Amino acid sequence: IKLPLTIYNTSCYRGIPGKYIAAGPLASRWLQQQFASDATLIHSGAQVLGEPAAGYLSHPGYTALPEAPYRYQEMLGVIWRENPSCYLQDGEQAVLMAALMETDNQGRPLIDAWIKRSGLTADAWLEKLFEATVIPFYHLLCRYGVALIAHGQNVTLVMKDYVPQRIFLKDFQGDMRLVDEDFPQAQSLPEQVKAVKARHSADYII
Known part of the structure; x- marks a missing residue:
């Protein structure tokens, strides 16, 4: 379940805008259909975590104020999302991409530990990572004109024996x-x- 938070993280307050609530489940269902039928996406192994339902309630007071800060319009919403564990196969583990640069108490990044445990060189490990991540994003853009914001909270990396497999x-x-x-x-x-959905030129999105 995704809920709004009144914290400023990266570029904005982490609320849930009502503008997109109805479109989210429809978009995730459509994307799941493409990932299940497109040969390139199937081969990539990437999957979409569906959003089966969502809800939003606008605040009558803030809605009536055109100058009210946007974050006060995004405080009461909820999104139900599929759990990654539903799609994991034997021996696989799922981690947010954002976790790759997290560090332990000695300041060592997790990605360093995973690369060492995988038995691969850093270059070979990163090639596996880029193959798993870049191909589905780029294919969506080129074939469907769809761009997903690929920051570390929106992408879950699936590893097996500490080697990147898919996203x-x-x-x-x-x-x-x-x-x-x-x-x-x-x-x-x-x-x-x-x-x-906002529309931009392909050059702008890339």
């Missing part, structure tokens, strides 16, 4: 963008999703 993607409320061109493969994307 899980999540958060399709406000962290999904569309290229401002028509893509035949994206015609089936629900209109309710298209209506609320």
Whole structure:
């Protein structure tokens, strides 16, 4: 379950905007369909963590104030999301990409420990990581005109024997963008999703 927090993290307060609530489940369902039928995405092993439901309640007082700070409009919402463990196979572990640079009490990053335990060189390990992450994101952009914000909280890395295998993607409320061109493969994307997603040029998104 994702809930709003009144903390400023990275670029904004971590609320839940009502604008995207209805589009989130529709977007995740559409993406799951593409990941289940597209040969490149199937081969990548990447999967979408679905958002089966979401809810939002606007505050009547703040809604009536056009100058009210945005964070006061995002304080009461909820998103239900699939648990990564539902898709893990025997011997696999899932970690947020954001955890790769976390450090222990001696200041050593977790990624260093995982690389050593994998038995691979750092270059070989990173090649596995980039193959697992870059291909599905880039393919979504080129074939469907869909860009997902790839920060470390939205990407879950799946490892087996400490070696990167594939990724899980999540958060399709406000962290999904569309290229401002028509893509035949994206015609089936629900209109309710298209209506609320920001559109940019491919160069801007990259």
